[in-house]
């Protein structure tokens with residue numbers, strides 16, 4: 001079949017017959033047309049290899065829309081005398097003027113074409129559109145297109161597992177086959193952004209992703225013979241969600257599944273020292289027992305006479321404010337020391353605090369304890385490897401390091417216990433040795449995506465930020481939130497937003513967008529002042545993305561544990577088959 005005949009055949013078929021028949025027609029690798037820009041005022045294309053524009057060889061072509069006048073001699077201008085035309089400037093200042101509707105095809109014979117700081121395989125096509133701007137399309141074989149998609153949808157650097165990348169290649173190919181012709185009216189098949197799937201061209205290709213595309217050539221995921229809607233998201237947080245709870249369409253293969261493959265073995269930990277109160281432990285680990293020690297711990301070494309006296313039962317309030325301010329904030333000169341220290345969270349007008357509480361607050365609020373945060377990857381009883389900012393870092397555990405489990409706002413002293421990996425840890429380390437540690441139990445326990453630093457997240461929003469976020473709902477100042485129902489993955493499906501002048505029920509995706517959260521899966525804590533007024537909220541979640549379909553980090557975790565790409569795909573897409581199209 002010629003390409004033109006194939007295009008006509010597929011367009012008729014998709015219009016009148018099911019997609020199932022269409023895929024039977026794709027015996028050969030299809031050509032795809034990717035929209036790189038649909039609203040460009042000017043377009044510049046370059047190549048190392050010469051290409052031709054209307055028979056003229058060149059290495060660069062700059063397209064601009066110009067207005068020309070077709071008026072006869074001496075006559076008055078009419079609107080229709082003015083016409084948009086395409087001006088193309090080639091090497092050596094050579095100019096071409098063509099009708100705006102011209103389709104200019106550029107092909108550098110095997111070399112890549114450069115457009116907008118990216119390089120592309122295939123043929124670039126430039127044409128004027130109804131907005132009198134330019135549309136730029138990259139036309140190339142499906143498999144070559146996927147080479148520029150897979151590494152941008154699942155990073156081979158962070159998630160360098162071949163089987164996970166192969167699963168991603170099949171998902172991306174399935175998406176492309178299913179959506180061929182989606183933007184036909186604009187003159188291409190698929191867009192190049194995350195509204196479709198991200199395509200950044202030849203410059204982003206990666207050998208491992210290329211291998212993944214090659215080894216799955218022509219394979220797509222089908223359900224009852226049709227290509228599936230292969231949705232995927234970064235990190236599901238332990239369980240994927242039913243599609244109809246996020247998007248308003250029910251599909252039998254997009255149902256909630258538990259994101260696990262091989263169960264990890266819990267590894268015991270213990271400490272020789274347990275201190276019931278974690279604040280006491282902070283002071284013990286810091287070896288701070290009085291204000292002088294606190295000053296030297298915080299590096300405030302210059303001698304001062306201002307350190308307030310430290311009687312054993314001393315309490316600290318407004319009378320000690322000036323002494324404390326002078327000792328610990330020597331370079332700040334506020335109008336009122338007490339107001340300043342209250343703002344800093346050190347003292348409180350409401351009630352005086354104990355010396356221990358004061359020491360803890362000084363160390364804590366001034367960041368002196370230098371808490372670090374990471375997600376536990378491996379633990380062998382002595383050495384812990386934590387993922388910090390996406391990279392693994394190893395630490396030795398001090399045998400007497402006090403260990404706490406954080407439950408809500410409480411920190412429970414743990415002399416011994418078990419870790420399975422994926423625990424979120426706050427800790428203090430000195431020269432690679434952990435001196436104190438607070439962990440949060442891994443709720444996603446054996447999930448295949450537990451290693452992601454995105455597996456758990458926490459965001460704090462001030463009252464002002466919340467009011468701004470919910471402003472589009474037009475219900476006045478925020479008073480509170482209430483989850484109406486949750487889906488199988490525990491994502492809130494409907495949340496009621498309570499305002500001063502009304503209430504609004506918000507679906508998951510909208511809620512996530514309004515607040516700018518990573519995922520719709522969230523629990524929240526309201527913070528209220530002594531008068532019961534809302535002053536802020538903390539949101540806790542697991543995962544990143546909508547949580548429907550393939551969990552990309554879960555796919556990586558499964559591959560690490562030895563799963564093949566078809567096992568991965570069949571895990572996240574219930575009841576599917578893999579079909580080789582070409």
Ligand SMILES: [Zn+2]
Nearest residue numbers: 236259551554
């Ligand atoms: Zn997952």
